[in-house]
Amino acid sequence: MEKYNHEYNAEQIQVLEGLEAVRKRPGMYIGSVSSRGLHHLVYEIVDNCVDEALAGYCTHIHIIIEKGNIISVEDDGRGIPVDIHPKTHISAAETVYTVLHAGGKFGGDSGYKVSGGLHGVGASVVNALSEWTEVTIQRDGGIYEMKFNRGKTTESLTKIGESKKTGTKVRFLADGTIFETLEYDFDTLEERFREIAFLNKGLHIVIEDLRDDENIKKSEFCFEGGLNSFVEYLNQNKEKINQKPIYIEKDGEVPVEIAIQYTTAYSENIYTFVNNINTIEGGTHLEGFKRGITKVFNDYARGHNILKEKDANLQGEDIREGMTAVISVKVKEPQFEGQTKTKLGNSNVTGIVQSMVVEALTPFLEENPSVAKAILEKCISASRAREAARKARELVRRKNSLESTTLPGKLADCSEKDASQCEVYIVEGDSAGGSAKQGRDRRFQAILPLWGKMLNVEKSRADKIYNNEKLQPVILAVGAGIGADFDINKIRYGKVIIMADADVDGAHIRTLLLTFFFRYMRPLIENGNVYLAQPPLYKLSKKGFKDVYCYTDEEMAKHLEEMGRDNVNIQRYKGLGEMNPEQLWETTMDPKTRIMIKVTMEDAMKADAIFNVLMGDEIGPRREFIEKNAKYVKNLDV
Numbered sequence: 001m002e003k004y005n006h007e008y009n010a011e012q013i014q015v016l017e018g019l020e021a022v023r024k025r026p027g028m029y030i031g032s033v034s035s036r037g038l039h040h041l042v043y044e045i046v047d048n049c050v051d052e053a054l055a056g057y058c059t060h061i062h063i064i065i066e067k068g069n070i071i072s073v074e075d076d077g078r079g080i081p082v083d084i085h086p087k088t089h090i091s092a093a094e095t096v097y098t099v100l101h102a103g104g105k106f107g108g109d110s111g112y113k114v115s116g117g118l119h120g121v122g123a124s125v126v127n128a129l130s131e132w133t134e135v136t137i138q139r140d141g142g143i144y145e146m147k148f149n150r151g152k153t154t155e156s157l158t159k160i161g162e163s164k165k166t167g168t169k170v171r172f173l174a175d176g177t178i179f180e181t182l183e184y185d186f187d188t189l190e191e192r193f194r195e196i197a198f199l200n201k202g203l204h205i206v207i208e209d210l211r212d213d214e215n216i217k218k219s220e221f222c223f224e225g226g227l228n229s230f231v232e233y234l235n236q237n238k239e240k241i242n243q244k245p246i247y248i249e250k251d252g253e254v255p256v257e258i259a260i261q262y263t264t265a266y267s268e269n270i271y272t273f274v275n276n277i278n279t280i281e282g283g284t285h286l287e288g289f290k291r292g293i294t295k296v297f298n299d300y301a302r303g304h305n306i307l308k309e310k311d312a313n314l315q316g317e318d319i320r321e322g323m324t325a326v327i328s329v330k331v332k333e334p335q336f337e338g339q340t341k342t343k344l345g346n347s348n349v350t351g352i353v354q355s356m357v358v359e360a361l362t363p364f365l366e367e368n369p370s371v372a373k374a375i376l377e378k379c380i381s382a383s384r385a386r387e388a389a390r391k392a393r394e395l396v397r398r399k400n401s402l403e404s405t406t407l408p409g410k411l412a413d414c415s416e417k418d419a420s421q422c423e424v425y426i427v428e429g430d431s432a433g434g435s436a437k438q439g440r441d442r443r444f445q446a447i448l449p450l451w452g453k454m455l456n457v458e459k460s461r462a463d464k465i466y467n468n469e470k471l472q473p474v475i476l477a478v479g480a481g482i483g484a485d486f487d488i489n490k491i492r493y494g495k496v497i498i499m500a501d502a503d504v505d506g507a508h509i510r511t512l513l514l515t516f517f518f519r520y521m522r523p524l525i526e527n528g529n530v531y532l533a534q535p536p537l538y539k540l541s542k543k544g545f546k547d548v549y550c551y552t553d554e555e556m557a558k559h560l561e562e563m564g565r566d567n568v569n570i571q572r573y574k575g576l577g578e579m580n581p582e583q584l585w586e587t588t589m590d591p592k593t594r595i596m597i598k599v600t601m602e603d604a605m606k607a608d609a610i611f612n613v614l615m616g617d618e619i620g621p622r623r624e625f626i627e628k629n630a631k632y633v634k635n636l637d638v
């Protein structure tokens with residue numbers, strides 16, 4: 001190995017002063033410099049305002065996206081302290097914005113009982129990653145202002161006026177030399193702040209988008225119902241079993257708030273939060289909830305002879321079928337673990353939540369026997385379906401264990417054995433499947449043709465899914481199981497690509513398959529293994545020009561202008577079956593030239609709501625969604 005000549009001594013050790021470390025490695029502090037990281041800046045500042053609300057001092061938060069993508073966040077909390085800090089010898093406010101890990105959120109004697117901003121890096125990181133930042137503070141009878149440029153103070157804290165109000169206003173412009181984009185998405189911010197308003201009942205949040213004078217947007221959120229309102233919002237398009245959510249609240253060492261509502265759906269949706277942080281991996285608060293709810297319903301069913309002596313206990317999954325629940329706990333010093341640091345690890349929280357659920361839910365069921373009976377009927381029905389699904393699953397496993405039926409008959413497998421290098425195209429129809437089989441690269445591309453409309457899993461229980469002749473080939477081809485048995489480490493293909501016609505029927509098939517993956521193979525989406533192939537809509541041919549494939553109407557219009565509209569032959573592909581193998585390879589399957597959409601799941605709540613609207617029983621919300629999102633285009637005059 002070649003060695004470098006220069007010495008390795010103290011001179012080679014870099015020391016990054018102040019906020020330089022943040023600008024050098026922004027991903028360590030905000031996750032990425034993509035759109036997600038950009039929006040994270042806003043969340044950090046708003047989280048500081050919410051901490052004031054949690055402490056009982058803030059009732060209003062106002063967020064504005066100004067022209068030029070400048071962000072303004074103002075609250076009516078106490079205002080950041082303006083006196084001189086004993087260690088930094090500058091104002092406490094300037095310390096908060098220029099020193100990492102400086103804030104009022106550490107230890108029992110801090111200014112906050114609980115906090116969402118746990119690391120004391122929020123304000124200083126936003127300052128470091130902004131082209132400029134302005135902070136205005138009202139407190140102690142005065143108005144104070146300070147300014148920064150890329151994390152460095154340009155104007156120290158100065159008193160500029162008198163005021164009887166209190167609060168903090170922060171304006172900043174994200175640094176365009178760091179972020180890939182400076183364009184904020186109003187819908188993304190709106191969704192996050194709606195969630196915060198649900199979690200903090202009575203907190204008034206306003207968000208405005210003033211960037212476009214002709215399309216000014218404004219949303220206001222304030223939910224006195226708190227988590228009850230949250231659950232009702234999540235279930236707005238579902239048929240409810242208990243019309244009014246079951247609400248549990250208890251103060252104490254660990255304040256706990258829970259809202260539960262049952263629907264006729266077959267999936268469970270439980271969302272957990274710690275100090276307003278979405279703990280997407282669950283943790284000890286979720287474990288306590290599950291234990292408590294399982295005990296309460298089994299005890300009630302036994303005590304009222306709904307479950308006979310010979311009957312087995314209901315399992316947790318039976319009791320949670322159709323349940324929508326939101327669990328919010330406030331923990332002084334939360335310990336997070338898991339891959340994304342969003343799993344609560346405090347062991348004492350399990351027992352606290354479990355005992356609280358038992359204490360609150362037991363009398364509720366006794367006092368509301370009709371609700372208890374309706375929920376338990378669904379639980380027992382789920383138990384029977386689970387047993388039927390178990391038998392069907394065993395059948396699938398037995399099929400997998402037999403070499404002759406390990407893979408579905410129509411699957412044309414690839415020769416490569418390394419799953420990370422393999423991809424399977426799930427293709428609509430035998431004719432398109434035939435073209436794909438001939439046009440593919442057999443080394444790493446497998447083809448699985450499907451025929452006809454498949455089962456809508458949103459309206460079906462697991463036992464029907466295991467036995468469905470159109471879904472079984474998909475389950476067997478992916479090779480990693482289904483539902484609770486799904487193991488992402490066993491997938492046979494690194495890319496699962498849905499290739500359907502570019503028409504309404506093709507869109508329907510894509511939606512049905514995505515619904516199936518979302519409900520029964522969710523890690524496949526979370527891990528980034530699912531893709532949508534993008535076949536071209538048109539082929540343009542003209543003498544003297546190379547054939548051009550167009551994937552959108554806009555792209556076709558552009559090429560028509562370049563080619564001249566006269567004597568251009570336009571072929572509209574109505575289906576994949578119209579393409580010969582060479583065309584299908586060149587346009588849709590060749591890794592060097594193809595266009596694919598990677599399916600991601602940034603927000604499970606939003607995804608759940610969309611799947612329920614598109615594939616659920618309620619027709620009204622689906623029609624409303626289509627009318628709102630349909631694109632109306634005029635036929636091009638060609």
